Amino acid sequence: QGRYLSAEDPRTGATGLLSYNSKHRDLNVKEAWKQGVTGQGVVVSILDDGIEKNHPDLEHNYDPDASYDVNDGDPDPQPRYTQLNDNRHGTRCAGEVAAVANNDICGVGVAYNAKIGGVRMLDGEVTDVVEAQSLSLNPQHIDIYSASWGPEDDGKTVDGPAKLAKEAFLRGVTEGRGGLGSIFVWASGNGGREKDSCNCDGYTNSIFTLSISSTTQCGMVPWYSEACSSTLATTYSSGGSNEKQIITTDLRQKCTDFHTGTSASAPLAAGIIALALEANKNLTWRDMQHLVVRTSNPAHLLTDDWKTNGVGRKVSHSYGYGLLDAAAIVALAQNWTNVGPQQKCxxxxxxxxxxxxxxxxxxxxxxxxxxxxxxxxxxxxxxxxxxxxxxxxxxxxxxxxxxxxxxxxxxxxxxxxxxxxxxxxxxxxxxxxxxxxxxxxxxxxxxxxxxxxxxxxxxxxxxVPPDRFECPRLPADPFNSPIYAGAEAGRPLRQKGRASLPPSQSAASLLALQL
The missing domain is CATH 2.60.120.260 (Galactose-binding domain-like)
Structure with missing residues (x-):
């Protein structure tokens, strides 16, 4: 039986409402840990602005084979340091997944025995080539890719992956993990104040990504959250000024209790999915989506758009099928029978x-x-x-x-x-x-x-299900390839602001980090 969290990690209480609470629903992570499931043997990579690999709460779980610096073309994903700590986002996301337990430092990751890597790809011009290289890094080693970025959350943009990134997604789900399929976890977006729709974001709107939304500590729809029909499930994140935010690792070997937005929700989901993969290494990318649908819980999540679908499940445009339940998804995963091949009509x-x-x-x-x-x-x-x-x-x-x-x-x-x-x-x-x-x-x-x-x-x-497209494949080693013919050289800069929101509704607008 694996260890589960003790009080020796001082700030765990707000890491993501991990333990059972009779007044509010929770992610039920401690119950999964008690089953001896802690992410052992699972590899997660954060696609972002880098990862502080020598952070004392990360270095024990850091995996260089799950890491790369696409922006500068070298193996070191260490963030570029600035006076304003602009490139803190990836390190914060990494701690949510795999911060070490029982070391009296900061908090603890949901999958605290998983291996964690980072791809530095947002600290520069984010082209189709950059996205494709990041999405296709070492797919026989990395199990889960977590991304908390996307097009501008301005309520008017319609944008998604271009040709090479589409190919990388398709190749990932068909060939990654020995043919079981890479698992891509995506933050649903922070354009709520701008009345944006995550169905206009081609990353969260893809069948190949597991799109995650947010709820507040009190089970309310956050002011930044976007509603759409592609969202599959929800985890916790920030809310009003009187509600807890997410505690996690921060730049310069520090700890923060101000991690916010749907970007803070996606890594929590990636950690829970890592627990399910430890319980059953043979799950396909579609199996994982089935497990999420069947075990997510709508209880205590407040919104007026819950409905019951044709098979009797509650579902919402704000929350998908509800709050992820780590213990439930682990239990169902253990004896899960793989779904058959996907058909398209x-x-x-x-x-x-x-x-x-x-x-x-x-x-x-x-x-x-x-x-x-x-x-x-x-x-x-x-x-x-x-x-x-x-x-x-x-x-x-x-x-x-x-x-x-x-x-x-x-x-x-x-x-x-x-x-x-x-x-x-x-x-x-x-x-x-x-x-x-x-x-x-x-x-x-x-x-x-x-x-x-x-x-x-x-x-x-x-x-039904969505049409699969036939595309040429990426080269086996995209990092050593010439610039792709026909690739878009100037895609808009991807928005990291999904994780760096103001602490409450008092701020004038969402904060998009400019690099």
Missing amino acids: VLSMVSEPRNIANHLVISKSVDACQGQPNFVSSLEHAQARLTLSYNRRGNLAIYLISPQGTRSTLLAPRPHDYSSEGFNDWAFMTTHSWDEDPRGEWTLEMENVEGASDYGTSSFHLS
Whole structure:
């Protein structure tokens, strides 16, 4: 039986509400530790601005084989130090996963016996090449990649992985971990104040990532949190000024109790997933998503958007399937039978573009490719690929209703999005119909929430589960390869501000770290 936390780590109480509390739900981590599961043998890498590998609460678990400096092209992921400690983000995330227990230093990681590495990739221009190299680092050694960054959380950006990063995701889930698939954990985004939607973030909206949202100590939706149908589950993070934030390792061998935002939530999830992987090393990337759906708990999470889907599970655009439960996911993982191969069924819903006007409803009865080798009898992800033009994109609301009656909001109105670009084959994804029978009538609704002055056209097809794309593979060693032909040289700088929020709602805006 592995050790579990004692009082010798002085600040553990606020690390992430790890132990049972009768008044509030918790992550139930101590109960998993009592089962002897502490992350032993599991490797996690933090894709960020570096990791302070000599931090006294990290160095024992530091793994150089899970680390690289993509920004400078060398093996050392040590952060670049500045007067303002701008590059503290990755070190903070790393401590949540694998800070050492029982050493009387700071707090303790959720998977405190896991190995932890870091990829320094945000401290410079973040191009498609940089992302692809980071996502594809040593995939036969690294089990879990944790990322707490993405496009601008400004309520108007629509952006996601480009060609090479898409290839890296696909190669990771098909070839990583000996074919079981790399596990990518992603923070859902901090654009709540800007009315942003994480369905417009192609990283969290991907079937290949396990998207994690936040709740406060009191079980409330944080002011920064984004709601969307691709979020799978939730962990704790910061809330109001009177609520606890996350305690973790900090730059210059220090400790902080001010780690915030959805960036603080994703590493907690990565740690819990590491516990499940120790319990069962044969879990695939899709098995892990099934386990999260089945064991996450909606109890004590307060929001008005809970609904019951077609198989009787509660699900929310704010929280996904609820708060992660470490003991429950470990227990289910131990005797889990692997799911079968993923099937895809692509269905064309309209034969020609349709005028949206104020309200457009498209319905079609589908058989989910019944009678064919790619028949889908039980849903995991459902994806609507949309191409549309519209004179003000932010006025649109888009909903997908499954044959079982589950209504997913694929796009909520975004008042700051004045763009007339529309969407070009954008893959809106929902997890809300997980395990439902996809056969029957699917309905897509588009609504102009501002009135009759807007106009546009739309076409789309439905993919259940989402369509897999065929792409050329990355070179076996991307770090020693020339610049990829056709790669985008100037992708927008990825936003690290997901973890560095002001401590309460009193601040004027989210803080995006400028490098």
